[in-house]
Amino acid sequence: GAGVSQSPSNKVTEKGKDVELRCDPISGHTALYWYRQSLGQGLEFLIYFQGNSAPDKSGLPSDRFSAERTGGSVSTLTIQRTQQEDSAVYLCASSLFGFFSDEQYFGPGTRLTVT
Amino acid sequence: SQQGEEDPQALSIQEGENATMNCSYKTSINNLQWYRQNSGRGLVHLILIRSNEREKHSGRLRVTLDTSKKSSSLLITASRAADTASYFCATVTTYNTDKLIFGTGTRLQVFP
Numbered sequence: 334g335a336g337v338s339q340s341p342s343n344k345v346t347e348k349g350k351d352v353e354l355r356c357d358p359i360s361g362h363t364a365l366y367w368y369r370q371s372l373g374q375g376l377e378f379l380i381y382f383q384g385n386s387a388p389d390k391s392g393l394p395s396d397r398f399s400a401e402r403t404g405g406s407v408s409t410l411t412i413q414r415t416q417q418e419d420s421a422v423y424l425c426a427s428s429l430f431g432f433f434s435d436e437q438y439f440g441p442g443t444r445l446t447v448t
Numbered sequence: 449s450q451q452g453e454e455d456p457q458a459l460s461i462q463e464g465e466n467a468t469m470n471c472s473y474k475t476s477i478n479n480l481q482w483y484r485q486n487s488g489r490g491l492v493h494l495i496l497i498r499s500n501e502r503e504k505h506s507g508r509l510r511v512t513l514d515t516s517k518k519s520s521s522l523l524i525t526a527s528r529a530a531d532t533a534s535y536f537c538a539t540v541t542t543y544n545t546d547k548l549i550f551g552t553g554t555r556l557q558v559f560p
Contacts (some may be wrong), residue, residue: 366548368550374552375536375550375552375553376536376538376550377550378547379549381546381547381548384557388546389544424491426491435479435496437548439493444456
């Protein structure tokens with residue numbers, strides 16, 4: 334009875350390295366969302382997928398960030414040449430239909446630390 | 449800039465008391481949602497209220513929406529220690545329905 338899962342749960346990386354974060358949404362959910370939460374802050378919306386398509390990528394902080402979703406299921410968020418300001422918890426969520434009209438179910442997040 | 453800002457930033461109450469948190473936003477919305485977050489992870493959706501609705505209830509939760517004032521409130525009645533968490537409002541604006549914009553959150557502490 335799986336909810337949204339994310340891996341890894343924690344990632345420590347050196348500045349300048351690339352990292353890949355993975356999200357497995359709830360089976361059958363068409364929409365998938367990525368957020369970032371810095372320490373003690375609210376959530377920053379990054380990107381959302383409807384199926385395999387991302388209608389709006391303007392929330393991605395820089396061109397070092399990219400995301401893809403394949404098969405309408407698993408999504409990966411890739412951060413290239415990581416910087417210390419990328420340190421945050423990256424949260425993924427999914428919902429049945431999308432367009433923000435129905436409930437989003439969140440995963441436990443990946444805590445990224447860039448040293 | 450933040451679309452949603454919660455007030456107060458932090459709230460401490462005793463068990464059994466009611467807790468009220470407010471959210472103000474800047475632009476017209478499609479809907480407004482409230483979420484709870486425990487221990488920096490685990491976001492849980494609480495309630496979604498649409499722009500044409502004024503009030504919704506769910507258990508001990510009551511949400512109101514005043515679009516003329518661009519504000520919403522979340523009331524938790526008969527609070528419990530387990531309600532201790534951060535509460536966020538989030539909005540879907542009418543000009544961009546492809547984003548959900550979170551506010552800064554209210555940290556609620558309920559003492560037993």
